[in-house]
Amino acid sequence: MAKTEQAKCTHHASELTSKEESLPLVTKTAMAEKRRSGGSGILSDSKPAKPETDTEFLSQAGIGVLLRGALLKLVEARSEDPIGFLADHFGNLASESENGASGCGDGDQGNSTEEHQQMTRALWHLRLAHHSQRSAFNNNVRIAYELLVQTRERRRMGGGVRGKIYAELLRCLCCELEVPESTAAPLLCRIQCHDHEAVPFELFRQGVLTCAVFSDYVRKSQSLYAAVCPCPETPAERALCQAVLGALGDALDTSHCADSAHYLEASAKIAPCKLAEAMAMAHNPGDTQTGPTMEPQEFEEAAAALFIARVRLMS
Amino acid sequence: MNAGRFTLTVDEFLAEKNVLFYLEDAVNQLLQHKEEYIQFGIVRYFAEYFRSVKSGSHILFREFDYVKATAHNRASFIHIFWRCFRQIGKNGDLLATMEYSSLLQLLCPDFPVEMVQKAARIVLMEDAMDCPMCFADFLYAFQIQFYFEEFLDSIAVIYQDLLSGKSPNTVIVPTSTSLEMHPQLATDDIAAQDGVDSSLFCSCIEALCERYKHEHPAKYAIKEILQHSKCMSFYGFLMALAKHEGISHNIGSLPKKGDLLFDPLMDQELEKLISQLTISPASNSSSSGPGQKEPLRKASPRKSLQHRKRIEIESDGSTEETDSSEN
Numbered sequence: 064m065a066k067t068e069q070a071k072c073t074h075h076a077s078e079l080t081s082k083e084e085s086l087p088l089v090t091k092t093a094m095a096e097k098r099r100s101g102g103s104g105i106l107s108d109s110k111p112a113k114p115e116t117d118t119e120f121l122s123q124a125g126i127g128v129l130l131r132g133a134l135l136k137l138v139e140a141r142s143e144d145p146i147g148f149l150a151d152h153f154g155n156l157a158s159e160s161e162n163g164a165s166g167c168g169d170g171d172q173g174n175s176t177e178e179h180q181q182m183t184r185a186l187w188h189l190r191l192a193h194h195s196q197r198s199a200f201n202n203n204v205r206i207a208y209e210l211l212v213q214t215r216e217r218r219r220m221g222g223g224v225r226g227k228i229y230a231e232l233l234r235c236l237c238c239e240l241e242v243p244e245s246t247a248a249p250l251l252c253r254i255q256c257h258d259h260e261a262v263p264f265e266l267f268r269q270g271v272l273t274c275a276v277f278s279d280y281v282r283k284s285q286s287l288y289a290a291v292c293p294c295p296e297t298p299a300e301r302a303l304c305q306a307v308l309g310a311l312g313d314a315l316d317t318s319h320c321a322d323s324a325h326y327l328e329a330s331a332k333i334a335p336c337k338l339a340e341a342m343a344m345a346h347n348p349g350d351t352q353t354g355p356t357m358e359p360q361e362f363e364e365a366a367a368a369l370f371i372a373r374v375r376l377m378s
Numbered sequence: 379m380n381a382g383r384f385t386l387t388v389d390e391f392l393a394e395k396n397v398l399f400y401l402e403d404a405v406n407q408l409l410q411h412k413e414e415y416i417q418f419g420i421v422r423y424f425a426e427y428f429r430s431v432k433s434g435s436h437i438l439f440r441e442f443d444y445v446k447a448t449a450h451n452r453a454s455f456i457h458i459f460w461r462c463f464r465q466i467g468k469n470g471d472l473l474a475t476m477e478y479s480s481l482l483q484l485l486c487p488d489f490p491v492e493m494v495q496k497a498a499r500i501v502l503m504e505d506a507m508d509c510p511m512c513f514a515d516f517l518y519a520f521q522i523q524f525y526f527e528e529f530l531d532s533i534a535v536i537y538q539d540l541l542s543g544k545s546p547n548t549v550i551v552p553t554s555t556s557l558e559m560h561p562q563l564a565t566d567d568i569a570a571q572d573g574v575d576s577s578l579f580c581s582c583i584e585a586l587c588e589r590y591k592h593e594h595p596a597k598y599a600i601k602e603i604l605q606h607s608k609c610m611s612f613y614g615f616l617m618a619l620a621k622h623e624g625i626s627h628n629i630g631s632l633p634k635k636g637d638l639l640f641d642p643l644m645d646q647e648l649e650k651l652i653s654q655l656t657i658s659p660a661s662n663s664s665s666s667g668p669g670q671k672e673p674l675r676k677a678s679p680r681k682s683l684q685h686r687k688r689i690e691i692e693s694d695g696s697t698e699e700t701d702s703s704e705n
Contacts, residue, residue: 124416
């Protein structure tokens, strides 16, 4: 799959560049004028010979390679917004090369801004594909991992992403996935590493995946609360919330089955009729909204705790 | 989340958002302005190019062929046209077809007059073609005409065939050449008639939609429009398309009609300018050439602010005026 995609991209890129051979040079005179006016002084330093034809220019400037690389990345990531992806991709490349040229003598400060940039780019890659598109997601996780390792390797240390960077990445990822900080904190606390530890790829991938799944889970739990809550202004009845949380906990507690049966059992346990049953049992039709209530925040954290308790740690 | 893109082939995926079209144009532009962009940085140039495509400002001052090349370009152009000239709507000015044409040509120098005339025909239902139109009426008609140009041309052919009693199944999607064979179609013949049977028209248009993939107004909207009457005239139909909020929402370029002239940011900016003008008229007049031009130009918004209420009433009246020609 990857190979054929690469072949196609290469084909597209060469098509793009070879088309230019036949292009009429509309602005040739204008360009000649510009040359005479001395605007190319900077150019002559970097390029030894002035390109004569468009093809020569394109190959000298490495446009084919540049576009091929961009198309490959795009097809690999299958971004939902290809144009935005290309804008970001070229933007990343440009700021990288600009920093590479200017930021050499900056010492520590240069390193930290570079680290920050790699982090931003790693996060960008992680957000490109939803985790349910597992192969694209894994691919992007790999790219992000390579980016973060690179920063570190330049500091001449052993393999893997540093624990501190890993923890920071997961924190930012949860934040970007709109998980409230207080809800995410217990999870991050559970899966974080020591600052000095080197995180291998598989652990890194599991950590990122856990955060991505967790953000979906939190969103579901929020809609669950909204379903229990009769109107958005007042908090939901505590007994109902506890019944729903109980059903949710039950559904998550199906690890004794084999894989596929486990999914079926879990979804049966959280089916609307089961939830309705649990809520009907908890709800006392006699009293009208006078019982204790539960705030959305508390519900969310309780639901999150159910999830976090089931996160297994890798050794 | 739309996950369909993961099952497309590479070519389909790239074609969906016209990635190769934009890449090709980017390379062309680069070649035309080599010297400038080399100094600017080639990678940075590509980044800026795609950023502008994303933001929709890429079509400004480009040739017409480029502006109409993709659905995104068309939507961007409609959006920019609205943003640039909505002050006209605020002032309540009524403009004639040629004046709108001139405005469009400020943004796209080779913008064809025919397109503007077609849009004007939707507003004016063909009578009195030199009649001035209010900005909002023209804008929504222009949106439909420009965004769905090919589709509307095909509908014109279908309509004509239905009028002359031909079987709708033999209708062929017109190519550019067959279009040129029916130039008068959109003008004289069509409006002269009272209309065609709505349900038959509707089923023909639905069949047409199949052939146009995405480049047609939503089917539910078309059905909604044609359900209301037994008989539908061509321009009656186009007018209804232009006024349909769902269709405009799907294109995504323009707000609802009520919000069309609502622009608090611009108003703030204008207030600021006006207060500057009233505080320091002396400093303005003592400044150099371009500075002197400024206050003159800003004087008209000032008038528009003071007379906002009156103008809005005027504008409403004009809408009704142009609307009434529908019946």
